[in-house]
Amino acid sequence: MLTEDQIRHFHTEGYLFLPETFTQEEVEILRTEAEEIYRQQRPEVWREKSGAPRTAFAAHLYNEAFGLLARHPKMIRPIEQIFGEQVYMHQFKVNAKASFTGDVWQWHQDYGTWARDDGMPEPRAMNIAVFLDEVMPINGPLMIVPRSHTYGVLAAEHDTATTSYPLWTLDEETVTRLVDQGGIVAPTGKPGGLLMFHGNIVHGSAGNITPYPRKIVYLTLNAVSNYIRTPTRAEWIAHTDFSPIIPTEEDALINYARRFRQAAE
Amino acid sequence: MLTEDQIRHFHTEGYLFLPETFTQEEVEILRTEAEEIYRQQRPEVWREKSGAPRTAFAAHLYNEAFGLLARHPKMIRPIEQIFGEQVYMHQFKVNAKASFTGDVWQWHQDYGTWARDDGMPEPRAMNIAVFLDEVMPINGPLMIVPRSHTYGVLAAEHDTATTSYPLWTLDEETVTRLVDQGGIVAPTGKPGGLLMFHGNIVHGSAGNITPYPRKIVYLTLNAVSNYIRTPTRAEWIAHTDFSPIIPTEEDALINYARRFRQAAE
Numbered sequence: 001m002l003t004e005d006q007i008r009h010f011h012t013e014g015y016l017f018l019p020e021t022f023t024q025e026e027v028e029i030l031r032t033e034a035e036e037i038y039r040q041q042r043p044e045v046w047r048e049k050s051g052a053p054r055t056a057f058a059a060h061l062y063n064e065a066f067g068l069l070a071r072h073p074k075m076i077r078p079i080e081q082i083f084g085e086q087v088y089m090h091q092f093k094v095n096a097k098a099s100f101t102g103d104v105w106q107w108h109q110d111y112g113t114w115a116r117d118d119g120m121p122e123p124r125a126m127n128i129a130v131f132l133d134e135v136m137p138i139n140g141p142l143m144i145v146p147r148s149h150t151y152g153v154l155a156a157e158h159d160t161a162t163t164s165y166p167l168w169t170l171d172e173e174t175v176t177r178l179v180d181q182g183g184i185v186a187p188t189g190k191p192g193g194l195l196m197f198h199g200n201i202v203h204g205s206a207g208n209i210t211p212y213p214r215k216i217v218y219l220t221l222n223a224v225s226n227y228i229r230t231p232t233r234a235e236w237i238a239h240t241d242f243s244p245i246i247p248t249e250e251d252a253l254i255n256y257a258r259r260f261r262q263a264a265e
Numbered sequence: 266m267l268t269e270d271q272i273r274h275f276h277t278e279g280y281l282f283l284p285e286t287f288t289q290e291e292v293e294i295l296r297t298e299a300e301e302i303y304r305q306q307r308p309e310v311w312r313e314k315s316g317a318p319r320t321a322f323a324a325h326l327y328n329e330a331f332g333l334l335a336r337h338p339k340m341i342r343p344i345e346q347i348f349g350e351q352v353y354m355h356q357f358k359v360n361a362k363a364s365f366t367g368d369v370w371q372w373h374q375d376y377g378t379w380a381r382d383d384g385m386p387e388p389r390a391m392n393i394a395v396f397l398d399e400v401m402p403i404n405g406p407l408m409i410v411p412r413s414h415t416y417g418v419l420a421a422e423h424d425t426a427t428t429s430y431p432l433w434t435l436d437e438e439t440v441t442r443l444v445d446q447g448g449i450v451a452p453t454g455k456p457g458g459l460l461m462f463h464g465n466i467v468h469g470s471a472g473n474i475t476p477y478p479r480k481i482v483y484l485t486l487n488a489v490s491n492y493i494r495t496p497t498r499a500e501w502i503a504h505t506d507f508s509p510i511i512p513t514e515e516d517a518l519i520n521y522a523r524r525f526r527q528a529a530e
Contacts, residue, residue: 099437099441100437100440104472104474106474107474137402137403137451138402138406138408138449138451138471140471141403143403143474143475172364172365172476175365175476176364176476179475179476179477180476184403184475186402186403204474205474206403206405206471206472206473206474206475207369207471207472208471209369209371209372209408209469209470209471210408210444210449210471211437211440211441211444211445212444
């Protein structure tokens, strides 16, 4: 459970970082499965211009380990606590930020897209990043502009040129103004860290030219009452199964990891 | 003067970082002059694909403040101490790494280019970076692979595609192997820091999507006896004036900065 201080920090700053939330055993199986998924040719797996994997959508629906992560009580309970109701999975992806070639994500807010493309009534959906590799200052960490969630949805342009994924991105003047006020934080740390942030937080990440990959699971839990009204995107990008997530037992993922390892030995 | 420990660190690790070597008064005038230079249209000023400034060559020859920096005793004396002889300016540039659009420099060694393109006999030339802006983990700091200078000149490919400046770059396997052994350091700190590194050190830098520009003066001091034998590049890229640099008085740059400020007030 989150403390009162943690909840206040989330509402004031727009994000909350919980280092080393998942164990190394849990993370290791997810990392192995992610590599396996990236080798698959399927519509849910998107690639950089270089051919390196960029993101794998909806992995919780076709991979058992990610399915267990998606219902992990350490992830679900804190978000229920903040929203005061049950949540469902709006989006689930495994972002690669591959070594040497991992590309930029320009500065953007997510709720703008959820509102415009999916008809989500309010920004009552939580972004969550789970670190599968160590996130360092030099391998393209997620950068967040604290307190930028207090300005609502900002004017944005549809960028289809800069990177391999179309995004509604913010202009330089807007980002400069917000950073002047809130600065930039880039939480880093060991695999297993959990970073949650508000749907209106301005965020982005630079490219990665180091030999260190920086895979993160990046998912969005939406309050059930805030289900999307007018979906236009593929089901595996913006889900329309609005049933509340029933968390697993605390040790479901770790037990899976142990069974998997025993079978491999 | 450098201590014995500092000199040993340089020879072992291949680099030495001296934080806040130049005063804020000195750095401020250089920053102002750099902005002025970047506005000029001249062959020495190169730009990114986006049009943002990337680098300004030979600024010490057409700008008085940079001319004084190029002869600053705090820069010249330590290098003379390491090489045991006088030095001359082989290359001098002001790299912009502009906010939002600053582009990547792929992993490379410099001495390979000096040997191949300029006919420099030995790697007895020192790379020096002087920070004009604060260098942070998130605005594209120079990244160095410690101890990579001990492998001599590594095989490299001429990369004319990735970025706006042709470079002899190293392949991913080589960089991975070197990083496995030496790790990566990315010295950061306030404006005025001085980072010196061996001509065979493998280094690079990621792009900069933050609103924080990261200008550095990036220069190469060559031992006079090691002058280049077969120049092929423009004089303002690889200089052929081999006369030893006579350092200025300690306070020459700071006095210039004060005169400049008084004139502006």
